[in-house]
Amino acid sequence: MSAILLEDPLTSMGDHTETEEDAVSFLLVDEDESLQVKDIADFIKRLGCGQQEPVKVLSIFGNTGDGKSHTLNHMFFGGLEVFRTSPSQDSCTVGIWASYYPALSLVLLDTEGLLGATDKQNQRLRLLLKVLAVSDLVIYRTRAERLHNDMFQFLGNASKAYLKFFTPELKALSSRCGLEVTLSSLGPSLIIFHETSRTDLLGYGSKVHGQAETDLLKRFHDLGTPPDAFSSIHYVGTKTVVPPTDFSPLKDKVKKQIMDTSTRSSRPLSHVFTALQSLSERFSGDIPDDKVQITSFFPDEYFTCSLRCLSCRTRCKNRMNHMKDGAPHQADGLCQFAHEYNNKVFICKRCYEGGREVIVIPKTVASTDSPWFGLAKFAWSGYVLECRVCGIIYRSRQYWYGNREPDGSVVRQEVRHVWSESDSYSLDQHNAAQRVLDGVNFVIHSVNEYTSGPTNMVTSWLINNVAPSYWRPNAEITVCHDCRKEFMSAERKHHCRSCGEGFCHSCSNQTMPVPERGWGPTPVRVCKQCHSKGPVKSHNTTEDDSRSLLPRKVTEIAQSSLDLMSSAIKYPMDFVKETARPSYWVPDHEITTCHSCKTLFIPKMYKHHCRSCGQGFCQPCSEYRRPVPSRGWHHPVRVCQSCSLKKGEL
Structure with a gap:
């Protein structure tokens, strides 16, 4: 045991005035459950302690206005306002604030009060439980003249939620950190600090030692909220008729619990930070009020996945953010079939009877067949059901007549939960038509790739020879003259009939007559800039200019006819593609x-x-x-x- 501990630091506050004056608190976790320290190094720097120094964590809970910050200031810092206090009606502590008391190697955590005005009640309660999970000693501060049921319900429900949701996470964290004793093997010690001004304290007049603790446990069990997660429960009472409050009984009890290593020993600060960081990442996210069934202080909705099955609306039973661990969504109970989601699957009957669950899907082609040979088989024998263990177990047209339905003979049906729109349990996996289209497209694209070079060369030569003299040649046009967007290889380059520059489609979709260039009174394609200038008033056009445009006009008429034919073919092709999709x-x-x-x-x-x-x-x-x-x-x-x-x- 260190010499500092043996000096009884809580009772000799005058020996540490220099430390008290240097003490500060900082925001550790805000009201949105976000850590406000970057990493362990930043955490150690703000606390002002050694990196390898073992510490214990003390946190204080209670209703708003009951003097939690005041209690910490007077117990550890001689009344200095390390943790902010305020006479205002508004809560002065929002989120979780931390400070360090070096005399006991103690990390102090001040929490936001219960029953305070907030629009984030769900997040606040979940945050308090995270703090409780990383604490070695918990003080519940109350100034009620008589102990209220809400204190017992809060602590009892916190104990239940701790054992149900936080214990598995802390065990996993302990194994990752290589700790000999798991962080969850023994919960924190609980001290209920009860201050009254007129009523007697719990156990008053009893000569039996520990009668107050016995009465507390009886109240817990009478309300059906046993505090099983706490390693020990202690009652400290003080009656304050004339201020100030006497904190000496609480100081003695805290010192005794901190020095007791029979249940929980000190641990490196890095373990404390890692535990808080892990719990913050695991149990985070919004908690919609309309999805929370308030049956206790800590409903399951605070800690479980918020996703619901789209078909039966059953909630996922796994913990929050379980997908990061590769764990799929799960729910208790059976789902109901919905035609919208077609959430029905086939399971190989032989494998199911043998203790395996293998999903089979109706398919066009078996895995052992080549694509084209499989299509031929599909045309003759119908779709196939193939199990990865048993092989092909069913063909829909295996015989000329008398083919049995697969359900009940080779497969069994099962309705599955649907967790997102992308989940697909569709039994309609026939893609024969799409396979044919893919094959045809492959042939067409291959031919196009081989012939694209000569075709583009001939096309460019033809366009350049029929283009008017004032047009910029296609070979010199690499970007749109207006928006400067680079042309893709298959993208068409459009010429403005007025200025002759090259543009993309969106920058040259205006039309107006350009008679001065020999295009007559008919509106033709122009760029946006020329369109904004309007038609030129001078209409002097030479006969040579009109003749030079004749080949281009003939080419455009032919091209328009081909575009109409392409459109006439495109719509039936789109219909075929939609049908085969x-x-x-x-x-x-x-x-x-x-x-x-x-x-x-x-x-x-x-x-x-x-x-x-x-x-x-x-x-x-x-x-x-x-x-x-x-x-x-x-x-x-x-x-x-x-x-x-x-x-x-x-």
């Missing part, structure tokens, strides 16, 4: 930007679908290839970058 794909008309890089799609840009998530992407964001067995794609197909980085089977 798998149910989980986002329709093309709903895709305006790339789902990843948010690039705006222009008419000449292809919209690619990720075979895993079904979202629409541009070419650079969807150039990855992976099999997606859960969607019926057993061969490498197009996926987006985020899906390609997922671990395990898609």
Whole structure:
């Protein structure tokens, strides 16, 4: 035991006046449950203690206005206002404030009072429990003439929530930190500091030692809120008829508990900070008031995942932020089927009877078949059910007649919870039509790639030869003359009929007559700048100018005819693509930007679908290839970058 502890520091306050004057408090956690220190080094620097010095943590709780900050100031700092106090009706302590008392190597935590006016009641209660979880000694300060039920309910419900939600997290943290004794093996000690002015203290007149503690435990159990999480419970009472308050009994009790290492010993400050940081990250986020059922001081909604099943509205039973650990959403009880989500799955019956749960999905092509041979089989024998353990267990048209339904014979149905719109349990995974379109598109794109060079060369030569002399050649146009946007390889370059410069479509979608250039009275394409100037009043046009425009006019008439034919073909093709589209794909008309890089799609840009998530992407964001067995794609197909980085089977 250190010499400082043996000096009885709480009773010899005059020996540490220099330390008291240097003591300060700082905001450790704000009202939004956010840590206000950057890291452990910043925490140690603000406290002003040694990095390897073992410490204990003392926190104080109580209703607003009961003098929690005043108690800490007079117990440890001789009445100096280290923790701010105020005569105002507004609470002077918001969030969690911390200070360090070196004589006992004690970290002091001052908390926001209960029953105070706040619009964040749920977050405040959860924050108080986090502080309780990292404390070695807890003082509950009350100035009620008689002990109220709300104190017993608060402490009892805090004990229950601590054991249910915080104990597993603290055990996991202890194993990660390599602690010999887990942080949750023994809870903090509890001291109830009761100050009255007119009524007798608890256990008054009794000659039995510990009668006050016995009466406290009886009240806890009578209310059905046993304080099982606390390692010990102590009662300290003082009757103040004439101020000031006598804190000496509380000082003696605190000193005795701090020096007692039979239940909880001192630990490095880094362990305290790591525990508080871990609990803050685990149990965080908004708590909507409409989703909280107030049945106790600490409802389960404060600490469990807020997500609800879209079908049955059952709440996830796992802890907050459990997805960071790779734990999926779970709920007690069965879900109900909803046609909107089609949340029904097939499970291989043979595997289920053997103790395994293997989900099978109706597919067009088996994993052992090549894409084109599988399509031929699909046309002849129908869709297939394939188990990854048993292999092919069912074909819908295996026989000419008498084919049984799969449900009950080879599979069993089960209704699953739906946690997000992206969850897909669709039994309609037939993608035969899309496979055919993919094959045709592959052939077309391959031919286009091989022929694009000669075609572009001939097209450029033709356009340059029929272009008017005042037009800038296409080869010199690399960016739009107005917005300076760089042209993509497949993007069309438009010329202003007035100035002859090259523009993109959006910067040259205005029309007006340009008779001075030989285009006659018919409105033609011009840029925004020329359109704002208006038509030129002089209409002097030479005969040579009119003749030089004749080849270009003929070319534009031919091009307009081809565009009309393309449009006539495009709409039936769009209908075919929409019909062949798998149910989980986002329709093309709903895709305006790339789902990843948010690039705006222009008419000449292809919209690619990720075979895993079904979202629409541009070419650079969807150039990855992976099999997606859960969607019926057993061969490498197009996926987006985020899906390609997922671990395990898609």
